[in-house]
Amino acid sequence: MDHNHAKIIIKGSPITKSNFKLSNVHGRSILPYNSGKYHDRYAIYEEEIAYQARLQNPGVVIMESLIAIxxxxxxxxxxxxxxxxxxKSIFDGIEKSGIIVNDAQIRRLVIEEYYDDKNPRFELELFGESSYCINYQIMExxxxxxxxxxSSPPNKKSLGIPKVKNNIANSNNxxxxxxxxxxKKENIVSANKGKTILCKDCLKKLF
Incomplete structure (x- = not known):
């Protein structure tokens, strides 16, 4: 078995952590696991990555610097x-699997985007730098x-046009x-730029 190489294939549309983070009253990011809501989806995805990565690479633990494709x-x-x-979403799950000890091991990363409407997925290969090197070339x-x-993303602030703030300040419900x-207004915590409202009691239960 090659302990300087691992390959992981995770089926399903890849998701990103940035869409699922909430912030607590101190501004620290949190990821709910059992709220029963949409935000649980990332935590479940991360666990699936960790489980499948370990299942596909039994006994593999790589501690050296890595090339990732x-x-x-x-x-x-x-x-x-x-x-x-x-x-970041993917490597958090890979680190949790124990195949790598720290996602800072990834020193070289190549990302390629493809489309497959029948079988969305990601495929990741990790190569230890003591045994592998990478060469790439850009040609005209x-x-x-x-x-x-x-085109510009819809949530990007237009030049010269101030961004309209969420109407939380003007709402009583x-x-x-x-x-x-x-x-009540004094007992709410807003997250995701005002798009998510939590009560302080529920926020405490997330920890």
């Missing part, structure tokens, strides 16, 4: 997370292809997204 296959070309946000095409153009009870 990550191929992400999305279901849709139009709707998917930012690929630049994906690696002899015949240009049609460019894939992107608040409902906790976990217990669904109406909460």
């Amino acid at each position: 990550l191929k992400v296959y999305y279901k849709s070309k139009k709707r998917h997370p930012d690929t630049t946000n994906i690696p 095409k002899s015949v240009s292809s049609t460019p894939i153009n992107y 608040f409902f906790c997204e976990i217990c669904h009870k109406q909460v």
